[in-house]
Amino acid sequence: MTDDVPQPPRWQRRAESRPQEVLEAALAVFVERGYTAASLDEVARRAGVSKGTLYLYFDNKAELFKAVIRQSLVSNMDEARTLAAQHSGDNWELLTLVLREFTHKVVMSPLSGIPKLILGEAGNFPEITRFYFDEVVQRGRTLIQGILERGIAAGEFRAVDTEEAWRIVIAPLVLSMLWKHTFQPFEPQGLDFERHLRTHLDLLRHGLASAASHQE
Amino acid sequence: MTDDVPQPPRWQRRAESRPQEVLEAALAVFVERGYTAASLDEVARRAGVSKGTLYLYFDNKAELFKAVIRQSLVSNMDEARTLAAQHSGDNWELLTLVLREFTHKVVMSPLSGIPKLILGEAGNFPEITRFYFDEVVQRGRTLIQGILERGIAAGEFRAVDTEEAWRIVIAPLVLSMLWKHTFQPFEPQGLDFERHLRTHLDLLRHGLASAASHQE
């Protein structure tokens, strides 16, 4: 009756690329909806696979969530490690470099959704929260606090309370990430992360500058 | 038919206080679990009422959530308005006052859970987010940005980019609130909000200080 029109195959075998695609879709849905409200149906749809396929790669929803976090932490950590190794010039330059790199590699990328996720689900996933706390927060603290302390020791910076100051240094960056995923839709022009960073660095430079360094 | 003999009531009538108790319980549960994972069973249990009773006061879960946000905004707004009206001395003093009051009245109170909720559930409640954005964020921005601009105009502050700087001024306070509800359980000693604020103000004062004001 009808011609033997070749049909497109119902699906393809793509065992290697699938998990990555799923993780990306999952990150997006989790960030938009939050862990509990995220439905695996939607994750599957966005990843272009069936619901059952998710379970070929991840044991369950919680494991998928953890995998999302974990993989993004790997990226995060790689960034951090790279940066820490680059302390070439003085400490202010290093601090500038670190914050700038972080802005470009994390704040402006999809990874910026992770803090929102951690925030929203900390109560329901204590072990994830602890993992994030140990692996990301504490490392970030060590990095920043170290720069501040060395800068103070070198007479570059004023003697600020570094136990608290590290949090103040990163606060605007964290807020940027959250802002982006929360209020972005209501601001027509969007966030200008570069300009935001410049302003932060400007305030910070004057805030940290020692009397000795005022001459420059 | 029968005489109107006063019977001991089978339930306590507490029509006025009930909703308030429910709202408090709901805030706590929402903050702990997030909107979606929060169960009305638990809200009811903590409020000491039955699940059905919740529906006498709130149409549904979303309305209860909105009511929680809305009522906290009332407190927030009152604080903000009160503070804004008190600008007695110079702008630095006003800024200090505003941040200190906010720290005590919001950051250190249960209200600090609200931002976490908003940030965590923004994707599922656009109208709530918009409401919060208009009523809280924009007002906060107006308040802080105004102080900065007047300070700059008066020669008190350096000419910073106030479009961005207001967010940097707020960031550490927001971060404190989020930190408290996220990582507090993992830090034995807890956050010292006073000390945190002092450090922030210290950095900020030097960061904003104009050449003219350097004499002091």
Add this chain to the structure above:
Amino acid sequence: MTDDVPQPPRWQRRAESRPQEVLEAALAVFVERGYTAASLDEVARRAGVSKGTLYLYFDNKAELFKAVIRQSLVSNMDEARTLAAQHSGDNWELLTLVLREFTHKVVMSPLSGIPKLILGEAGNFPEITRFYFDEVVQRGRTLIQGILERGIAAGEFRAVDTEEAWRIVIAPLVLSMLWKHTFQPFEPQGLDFERHLRTHLDLLRHGLASAASHQE
């Protein structure tokens, strides 16, 4: 437009009778389908409740299953205990009484479906099987083996191997129960449990009779 015809209520509150009704429906469905193939949808339908209602009374499917077993055990055990206490006449009379009562109270009742369930699903529920083994099988063994041993000691019965004989005494009753729920539909006339028991007792009496008791 239409008359205000009173509608039958959508459901009724019957908190006390519900669990019993559910258990009866569950027993029937479990026996027909087996544990795994039994769907809670069907249990709910037969009990005349919604699926969700099942969870008001039983934590989950396994607990419902256990409750079915447990409740039937109560009857079983009570029968057994009552009978054991009544050993008035000689041991053959007691054995006759026990088997006859069991036939009427268990074999011929819906409870007869339980052994089929246990035997069919033992592999998936070790703890249920163990429970049944300890509470039902062992008690039955103690009861029957005790009668045999006392009969032998009294010279009523031949010296048979009681460690094995108790199982042989029980076997036809168990087989009846299984037969009833397995092959009954294929036999038009059905099983005559009375006649079956009579034949069993006839064979057993001669099989156990000692030389001394042959006179009668």
Add this chain to the structure above:
Amino acid sequence: MTDDVPQPPRWQRRAESRPQEVLEAALAVFVERGYTAASLDEVARRAGVSKGTLYLYFDNKAELFKAVIRQSLVSNMDEARTLAAQHSGDNWELLTLVLREFTHKVVMSPLSGIPKLILGEAGNFPEITRFYFDEVVQRGRTLIQGILERGIAAGEFRAVDTEEAWRIVIAPLVLSMLWKHTFQPFEPQGLDFERHLRTHLDLLRHGLASAASHQE
């Protein structure tokens, strides 16, 4: 298109042995889990093939199940037929022989799992049940009942109700098979089928013995 160069085969061809291995694995899994709870994944794993391969030999799960039953019936039937042909001496000897052979060839072999399966799935596979009923049960009945009737006619046995007695003769053997797959794990010493059979035969011999045969 291309020459038919013989390539080394990518997989071993074992077309003849494969189905048999699958059937054995399937019997084991079905007996352990029951039909519904048995997963084809596990059958495949135990048979050492992939899940897809199962479908090269069997249309679907139900057909695999039927094949398992069917093939075991063939074995069963072969046993039965062999035994029925051997009625050499008197009827008691024949009965003894039949029960002993059945014990060794069926009760003590993996085939003993079949009754459990039939039992558990009778409700879901009526045609299997009927098949088993016609081919196994009825034949067994004919065999045993025939022996009993000829023994009675020959004055060897008492005039028992053979319509029922055949089931009583079989019952302990059936129960042994079920016991083995149900309570075996809970009994450290395991079942002694020989001893069990001896006791059964002992009771049965006295139960069936006619006055005439008492002399021996």
Add this chain to the structure above:
DNA sequence: TATGAATGAGAGTTCATTCAT
């Protein structure tokens, strides 16, 4: 012939919501 990645229907379970009491 053989594989195993991919599918999708159906299961158990939860929970916001309703309503007889």
Add this chain to the structure above:
DNA sequence: TATGAATGAACTCTCATTCAT
């Protein structure tokens, strides 16, 4: 006003079955 038993839709997860390779 207050209750909580009852509902049913929606979710996560499993697994028999299909099919590109």
